[in-house]
Amino acid sequence: MLNSLGREIPEYIEGIGKLEPYQGALTKLSKGWMDEPTIPAPNKAYLPHQSKLCKTLEEAIIRSKPHNGMTVSFHHHLRNGDILLVQTLTILHNMGIRDITLASSSLNECHDPILPYLKDQTVTKIFSSGIRSELGHAIALGVLDTPVVIHSHGGRVRCIHTGKIQIDLAVIPASAADCEGNATGSHGKSAFGSIGYAVIDARYAKQVIVVTDNLVDFPCIPLSISQNFIDHVVLVDSIGDASKIATGTTRITNSPMDLRIAKLAADVIEHSGFFVPGFAFQVGAGGASLAVAKFIREKMKRKALKGSFMLGGITSYCVDMLNEGLFETIFDVQSFDAVVSNSLLNNRHHIEIPAALYANPFNCGCITNKIDVVVLGALEIDVDFNVNVITGSEGKIRGASGGHSDTASGAKLTVVVCPSFRGRIPIIKKRVHTIVTPGETVHVLVTERGICVNPAFPELEDNLRKAGLNIKEIHDLEIEVDKITGIPAPLEYTDKIVGLVEYRDGTIIDVIHQLKEKEIKI
Amino acid sequence: MKKFKNRRTMLYIPGNNPAMIQQGGIYGADSILLDLEDAVALNQKDAARTLVRNMYKVTDFYDAEVCVRVNHLSTPFGLADLEEIVPLQPSAIRYPKTESPEEVIELLNIIERIEERHGLPHNKMTLHAMIETAMGVQNVFSIASKFSRIDAITIGGQDLTADMNIIPTPDGIGIDFARKRIIMAAKASHIDVIDTVFPDVNDEEGLRRETEYAKRIGFTGKAVINPRQIDIVHEVYTPTEEEIRKAYRIVREFRINSAAGIGVFAIDGKMIDAPIVARAEYLLRLANITVD
Numbered sequence: 001m002l003n004s005l006g007r008e009i010p011e012y013i014e015g016i017g018k019l020e021p022y023q024g025a026l027t028k029l030s031k032g033w034m035d036e037p038t039i040p041a042p043n044k045a046y047l048p049h050q051s052k053l054c055k056t057l058e059e060a061i062i063r064s065k066p067h068n069g070m071t072v073s074f075h076h077h078l079r080n081g082d083i084l085l086v087q088t089l090t091i092l093h094n095m096g097i098r099d100i101t102l103a104s105s106s107l108n109e110c111h112d113p114i115l116p117y118l119k120d121q122t123v124t125k126i127f128s129s130g131i132r133s134e135l136g137h138a139i140a141l142g143v144l145d146t147p148v149v150i151h152s153h154g155g156r157v158r159c160i161h162t163g164k165i166q167i168d169l170a171v172i173p174a175s176a177a178d179c180e181g182n183a184t185g186s187h188g189k190s191a192f193g194s195i196g197y198a199v200i201d202a203r204y205a206k207q208v209i210v211v212t213d214n215l216v217d218f219p220c221i222p223l224s225i226s227q228n229f230i231d232h233v234v235l236v237d238s239i240g241d242a243s244k245i246a247t248g249t250t251r252i253t254n255s256p257m258d259l260r261i262a263k264l265a266a267d268v269i270e271h272s273g274f275f276v277p278g279f280a281f282q283v284g285a286g287g288a289s290l291a292v293a294k295f296i297r298e299k300m301k302r303k304a305l306k307g308s309f310m311l312g313g314i315t316s317y318c319v320d321m322l323n324e325g326l327f328e329t330i331f332d333v334q335s336f337d338a339v340v341s342n343s344l345l346n347n348r349h350h351i352e353i354p355a356a357l358y359a360n361p362f363n364c365g366c367i368t369n370k371i372d373v374v375v376l377g378a379l380e381i382d383v384d385f386n387v388n389v390i391t392g393s394e395g396k397i398r399g400a401s402g403g404h405s406d407t408a409s410g411a412k413l414t415v416v417v418c419p420s421f422r423g424r425i426p427i428i429k430k431r432v433h434t435i436v437t438p439g440e441t442v443h444v445l446v447t448e449r450g451i452c453v454n455p456a457f458p459e460l461e462d463n464l465r466k467a468g469l470n471i472k473e474i475h476d477l478e479i480e481v482d483k484i485t486g487i488p489a490p491l492e493y494t495d496k497i498v499g500l501v502e503y504r505d506g507t508i509i510d511v512i513h514q515l516k517e518k519e520i521k522i
Numbered sequence: 523m524k525k526f527k528n529r530r531t532m533l534y535i536p537g538n539n540p541a542m543i544q545q546g547g548i549y550g551a552d553s554i555l556l557d558l559e560d561a562v563a564l565n566q567k568d569a570a571r572t573l574v575r576n577m578y579k580v581t582d583f584y585d586a587e588v589c590v591r592v593n594h595l596s597t598p599f600g601l602a603d604l605e606e607i608v609p610l611q612p613s614a615i616r617y618p619k620t621e622s623p624e625e626v627i628e629l630l631n632i633i634e635r636i637e638e639r640h641g642l643p644h645n646k647m648t649l650h651a652m653i654e655t656a657m658g659v660q661n662v663f664s665i666a667s668k669f670s671r672i673d674a675i676t677i678g679g680q681d682l683t684a685d686m687n688i689i690p691t692p693d694g695i696g697i698d699f700a701r702k703r704i705i706m707a708a709k710a711s712h713i714d715v716i717d718t719v720f721p722d723v724n725d726e727e728g729l730r731r732e733t734e735y736a737k738r739i740g741f742t743g744k745a746v747i748n749p750r751q752i753d754i755v756h757e758v759y760t761p762t763e764e765e766i767r768k769a770y771r772i773v774r775e776f777r778i779n780s781a782a783g784i785g786v787f788a789i790d791g792k793m794i795d796a797p798i799v800a801r802a803e804y805l806l807r808l809a810n811i812t813v814d
Contacts, residue, residue, distance in 0.1 A: 254750070256549065448548040
């Protein structure tokens with residue numbers, strides 16, 4: 001069956017179930033409720049003064065009664081410094097547990113060591129918002145029989161509410177925790193800030209293990225994760241590589257290209273009609289996206305303009321803007337550097353939020369719905385403004401859906417920033433390989449060679465033209481870039497589906513086909 | 523009358539770096555300088571020349587003026603550079619270490635011979651003379667004033683301090699006389715004059731201070747070595763809204779008064795005469811604003 005973006009979606013996938021095709025960004029939400037029933041969260045009982053402490057992670061896992069076919073979940077707040085996901089799966093593998101569904105909120109390069117467990121069917125299914133590196137390559141080549149499901153951060157919460165992901169065991173690393181499992185990421189030697197993605201896991205998993213390298217006296221404050229959901233607590237020497245978890249402050253890029261794009265994006269925002277007192281703002285943490293914050297900060301100071309809140313992945317740069325009084329509040333679902341942890345801990349206007357409040361489409365108001373302006377990156381964008389942030393130009397899975405479609409859907413102005421080509425590869429396509437964020441939720445593309453406004457928003461284009469910005473029709477920019485780079489040969493795929501890209505409402509917006517492995521001729 | 527060109531910034535791009543050449547036009551610099559001289563190592567000279575020739579033909583530099591800096595004719599590369607670059611007719615050729623009018627005559631003779639061979643006019647491509655030796659500074663007026671094809675002179679601070687055997691200092695005191703002498707020669711010849719580069723790309727405040735000084739003493743613009751420097755120089759050289767409003771008012775009042783046969787008049791109690799009007803007109807040209 002075809003979804004509304006013209007992508008062929010199968011009706012049923014073995015191991016996943018019936019699929020529903022994407023029908024528009026707000027189509028399902030406009031009903032006002034979620035059709036799928038919500039499964040109950042487990043209710044558990046502990047006796048007075050019963051100890052939750054385990055000596056080792058292995059002991060905690062044994063106590064959680066692992067079994068074949070179980071689902072194990074993790075959060076990705078430790079980013080590329082995480083070691084516990086690999087340790088947990090290794091323990092389960094050594095116990096002979098098979099057919100595991102892995103439900104990590106995202107997967108990074110540090111998780112590559114689990115690849116053998118995909119090959120030997122210890123892990124047979126994956127739900128995640130992002131997959132990268134060797135895992136992404138192997139999955140694109142078809143290492144798993146069942147397609148991976150790529151969800152958004154908000155969509156993951158919905159998946160857990162509906163029972164699409166039924167977590168048997170959640171392993172929750174924390175930089176500080178007490179003997180009852182009250183836990184936080186906001187202090188301790190491995191502090192990583194917000195633990196927002198793990199809150200839903202703690203609530204819904206049948207068994208929950210909090211793992212910390214910093215067992216503090218009861219109670220551990222703040223109660224980012226609270227004890228009434230926690231079964232076991234483990235003290236370990238290390239929860240990960242601190243240098244890769246969160247260090248220092250985030251620096252603005254020095255890349256002239258990123259800075260150029262960022263400056264143009266800031267000009268777009270300034271003249272969009274949404275740069276007004278009380279505006280709510282979200283930027284990503286990398287490259288051009290974060291650099292937009294630098295220019296917006298300057299513009300806000302120049303105009304003495306004060307915003308309402310910043311949201312999302314929070315960097316020290318956001319914290320500086322909060323401290324300067326440029327914004328009233330930060331809502332923090334994920335933090336990117338050490339300075340952010342201090343602010344989260346000490347500033348009551350810096351508020352830790354769970355993924356559900358951040359972006360779950362099926363509640364009475366996720367905060368992404370209140371964003372005025374969001375700046376997002378892209379691996380590719382097409383002439384219909386559909387954005388791919390999951391598959392690379394070589395067809396590997398190498399990115400993350402993350403909050404991309406959640407924020408784009410909520411924002412009054414979604415600005416996508418990216419260079420018009422990377423290396424020799426054009427970024428503007430007739431059709432992106434994989435749609436993650438639908439073009440109807442993207443207002444404007446900013447590249448170094450011109451700004452393209454989605455024709456669905458003529459008033460915005462009018463505002464930007466009046467401001468003298470370099471507006472180009474996206475087809476013209478595509479042709480201009482193709483002239484520089486040439487058009488790459490199309491990738492070759494098989495009919496096998498290796499990935500399903502869920503839109504935040506649970507419908508399928510696209511599928512990822514198995515990449516044909518190239519023969520290297522010598 | 524010469525077409526007015528904004529030359530607030532001139533971005534140096536090494537002629538042997540294809541990626542940088544390809545991206546040269548996107549940063550909004552008023553001018554781009556494709557460099558075959560000091561930015562290119564001796565063993566890369568031939569490759570750079572070929573690369574610049576080929577990329578010049580196919581690269582869109584958008585609105586930027588494109589110049590090419592060739593090697594001096596006393597080097598083994600200067601003549602070969604001209605043979606390849608002159609037929610392309612970039613906006614200008616920049617000639618390094620210009621020391622005397624005789625040198626310019628020799629250079630122009632070669633350029634014109636090449637142009638004749640290719641059936642090209644002698645009045646399209648201009649010449650920028652770089653003054654970067656003590657001898658060049660001494661002779662600058664005779665270089666700047668005698669040749670209609672020279673429409674800009676520039677100071678090369680690094681080479682000049684080396685030639686003078688002095689160590690460059692942040693306050694630029696060692697080349698201050700040279701700067702001002704070169705500016706005066708340019709002003710007397712009614713051509714543009716472009717300041718030397720600011721080498722520390724991470725020192726934004728230093729760049730801003732030096733550019734503000736360059737603007738105050740009369741430079742038309744400043745050479746930059748990194749795209750990150752462009753916006754700062756443009757900010758310094760772009761008139762403020764208040765300046766533009768004032769200039770607009772002066773030019774408009776001047777036209778109204780001229781039509782009534784009045785040459786000198788007052789705005790807010792201050793006398794307005796021809797030099798003030800000329801400055802206001804220049805400022806509006808910089809801001810790309812026309813008075814109805």
